[in-house]
Amino acid sequence: MDVEFQHISKRFGSVQALSDVSLTAKQGTIHGLIGENGAGKSTLMKILTGYQAKSGGDILINGEKIALKTPDDAAQIGIGMLYQEPMDFPHLTVLENFSLGCPVLSRERFAASLKHLAFAFGFQLAPKRRVELLTVGERQQIELLRLIHCETSVLILDEPTTGISPAQKALLFPALKKLATEGMTILLVSHKLEEVASLCDEVTVLRHGNVTHHTYAPFRFPELLEAMFGAVPEQKEKPVARATGNAVLTMNNIQAGGERQGLELKNFSAKSGEIIGLAGLDGAGQATFLRLAAGLTIPEQGDMQLFSTKLPTSKKASRIAGKLQTVFLPADRLEEALFTDISLSEHFSLRDPKSSFWQKTETNRQRAAEAIKTFSIKGQYDDTADNLSGGNQQRLLLALLDPQSKLILLENPTRGLDIRSGQWVWEYLTQTLSPEACIIFSSPELDEILHYSDRILVFYDGDIVLNSLTAETDHGSVAAAMTGMRS
Amino acid sequence: MLRIERPVCSGYATEAQTIMIGDIPLSVLVASVLAASVPLIIIALGEMITEKSGVINLSLDGAVLFSAMVAFVVAKESDSLIVGFLAGGCAGMVTGLIVGYFSIYLHLSQVAVGFALSLLCRDLAYFLGNPYSRVQGPTLISSKLPFHDMLPDFLQKITTQPLTVPFALGLIVLLVWFFKSSRAGLQVRSVGENPAAAFARGLNPNRIQMLTVLAGSFLVGIGGAAYSLSLKPGWGRPQGAEGIGWIALALVIFGSWQPSRVALGALLFAFLQVSGIGLQSLFPTIPSQVFQTAPFPLMIFTLIIMHYSTSKTRKHGEKDSGLHKWLGILFMSRAPKSLGKSYRQE
Numbered sequence: 001m002d003v004e005f006q007h008i009s010k011r012f013g014s015v016q017a018l019s020d021v022s023l024t025a026k027q028g029t030i031h032g033l034i035g036e037n038g039a040g041k042s043t044l045m046k047i048l049t050g051y052q053a054k055s056g057g058d059i060l061i062n063g064e065k066i067a068l069k070t071p072d073d074a075a076q077i078g079i080g081m082l083y084q085e086p087m088d089f090p091h092l093t094v095l096e097n098f099s100l101g102c103p104v105l106s107r108e109r110f111a112a113s114l115k116h117l118a119f120a121f122g123f124q125l126a127p128k129r130r131v132e133l134l135t136v137g138e139r140q141q142i143e144l145l146r147l148i149h150c151e152t153s154v155l156i157l158d159e160p161t162t163g164i165s166p167a168q169k170a171l172l173f174p175a176l177k178k179l180a181t182e183g184m185t186i187l188l189v190s191h192k193l194e195e196v197a198s199l200c201d202e203v204t205v206l207r208h209g210n211v212t213h214h215t216y217a218p219f220r221f222p223e224l225l226e227a228m229f230g231a232v233p234e235q236k237e238k239p240v241a242r243a244t245g246n247a248v249l250t251m252n253n254i255q256a257g258g259e260r261q262g263l264e265l266k267n268f269s270a271k272s273g274e275i276i277g278l279a280g281l282d283g284a285g286q287a288t289f290l291r292l293a294a295g296l297t298i299p300e301q302g303d304m305q306l307f308s309t310k311l312p313t314s315k316k317a318s319r320i321a322g323k324l325q326t327v328f329l330p331a332d333r334l335e336e337a338l339f340t341d342i343s344l345s346e347h348f349s350l351r352d353p354k355s356s357f358w359q360k361t362e363t364n365r366q367r368a369a370e371a372i373k374t375f376s377i378k379g380q381y382d383d384t385a386d387n388l389s390g391g392n393q394q395r396l397l398l399a400l401l402d403p404q405s406k407l408i409l410l411e412n413p414t415r416g417l418d419i420r421s422g423q424w425v426w427e428y429l430t431q432t433l434s435p436e437a438c439i440i441f442s443s444p445e446l447d448e449i450l451h452y453s454d455r456i457l458v459f460y461d462g463d464i465v466l467n468s469l470t471a472e473t474d475h476g477s478v479a480a481a482m483t484g485m486r487s
Numbered sequence: 488m489l490r491i492e493r494p495v496c497s498g499y500a501t502e503a504q505t506i507m508i509g510d511i512p513l514s515v516l517v518a519s520v521l522a523a524s525v526p527l528i529i530i531a532l533g534e535m536i537t538e539k540s541g542v543i544n545l546s547l548d549g550a551v552l553f554s555a556m557v558a559f560v561v562a563k564e565s566d567s568l569i570v571g572f573l574a575g576g577c578a579g580m581v582t583g584l585i586v587g588y589f590s591i592y593l594h595l596s597q598v599a600v601g602f603a604l605s606l607l608c609r610d611l612a613y614f615l616g617n618p619y620s621r622v623q624g625p626t627l628i629s630s631k632l633p634f635h636d637m638l639p640d641f642l643q644k645i646t647t648q649p650l651t652v653p654f655a656l657g658l659i660v661l662l663v664w665f666f667k668s669s670r671a672g673l674q675v676r677s678v679g680e681n682p683a684a685a686f687a688r689g690l691n692p693n694r695i696q697m698l699t700v701l702a703g704s705f706l707v708g709i710g711g712a713a714y715s716l717s718l719k720p721g722w723g724r725p726q727g728a729e730g731i732g733w734i735a736l737a738l739v740i741f742g743s744w745q746p747s748r749v750a751l752g753a754l755l756f757a758f759l760q761v762s763g764i765g766l767q768s769l770f771p772t773i774p775s776q777v778f779q780t781a782p783f784p785l786m787i788f789t790l791i792i793m794h795y796s797t798s799k800t801r802k803h804g805e806k807d808s809g810l811h812k813w814l815g816i817l818f819m820s821r822a823p824k825s826l827g828k829s830y831r832q833e
Contacts, residue, residue, distance in 0.1 A: 087681070087688075101685075
């Protein structure tokens, strides 16, 4: 079946996730859909499965306009999706997962069909095993077999290789190629260019909800990278690199859980005065790295030293890190850093290092009022934190931050901020705070990282794949490392 | 504690040996445990069905009293036990409808709605049932099996039971089959596990949850009716079914959301309650209150054991062998994964 998207648009509240997206996937081909995080790939696919409603545009199957209100409508036509996070039932068995949502069959028939299909694709699945005990790759295999069993003719794969082993990947790819030659239409959503290159016949690139590129195999990577991440920006005036001093943070043979792949790194050290940018696609390990350094995530193996003090592997770690003047500003400010229903002055009260039974209301009001002035926060001292805009929340956090901090960990420091607020934040970090402080930050904006950091670490699937001085690398090679291409 | 007594004075019954527990013969004990557990089994299974779909109906305790009252009043007015039981079931279903609608469609907190409704139902039951307090009404009497006379004395005593007993036993079998083998049962479980995934596979989670809640609360109502029409006939304040709803909620956890284990828990609880009477005469020095209240702390104690064995077993996975494995099988508790969370379609 040919699938045609015509001028699809989708709004979430005030956010335009997709605008005027048109593309055609032809029967018997594998059509790649690439783009960075938040480009709108998954949203477009969820619209095709009827999981989410579109705001505008049409979907045509074999030239006929169709309405997709629920996943059931899509399944009737033969559209099935393999979701990025396994959409299954962990407590149920393999066979039960396999037989849910398919045409009515007896249990024996399901069992026979599962066995037959698993054999044909070389998957090893024990029907009675509970799915929660399986790996992500195996759970995906069940889903894939189920979709084939349900006579799916349009198969959508959303990042099918996240969290699966290379061996499982080696089984999956030939299976997909075989399905395409048998007449299936396959849509592959990915941000890993190598995979796309080895599988796809055609590629469409999305960026900020728009189609920026469409091309056929063989692909030219620089062209695709540019369409994904935007044109290489003109060189802006770069801040002068700062003087570096002693080691602030050292990590040795660390292994930690978290995000999709956890995090594994041999050795790493950051010096005082350094500004280090962490690049990588969402969930590649940057968030875990920052939380490790803040003592919020406890490593399973390896050791860490903060200012030559060994960080304990217990819940005490974060308190000790705090005492050593390490601060962490998370991306989700309201969830992890501020208190929704507590006022600005009360936030200062909470941070007060001296312990006393009473709150010093007046003093803290004054402090808050001062901070409002110096940090130009748009709000009053008795406003609650959730009444502030994203930019003002970040200003408040910076105001709460101890100016003597020696290690500052920032997760996406300019998230939700307009350009001017973002510049203000960086000015404050680099100019007002002590130049001896070490700043480590992650950001989804490659330009921000290239512009502000002295050193860049690139994360990919839980590993650091690039560790280089900013001066010695460029836009292209960082983007390539982010998408998993070996340089 | 167990002793075998040979009745001395009965000349012809020398063969008959009666096992006694305290002052109660074993056959009487078994019969009364069965009878006492019936409403509890039905109520706990009703709640279990509801929770399997991911909805907690916390109005259980009030719903039991309310349906007991409705069942008694309707049975008395219509002079029909069947109509009484059905009315009880419908009364239960009304509470399910309220909890279901508020939590599934309006996304309000299941706990808050259920708890408030529980108190409301209890007071409503006392208020509306007041004119029927301490009034004689129809009662479901024990009936004999058709081949009653062919059975030995021991079995005769056990099998002479009201019809609610075979109903409860049949219900256990039916539910084991339903969740294990039927397609609908699998769909209910899938919704309780992961409604978003169920939706992605073309099911309608909200409708499935609502239907399940209605079916489960209908059973709860039947269980309530089994109190006022059979086990503790009549209506009054207190009725005698107070607190049973909370026990049923605990039994569902104890039973790990499996019909057979939930029923086993109900039997165990009834055994503790009934044998309390027998044990009291064996240990006259212990105050009687101890035996009356013992089942409740025991219940809490079991839940604690279950908590620990569950977390242990989780950690070790299925590779475990020996004691751990058996503890796991006996005490492992696995709640439906999205229990208590309301599902909002994207």
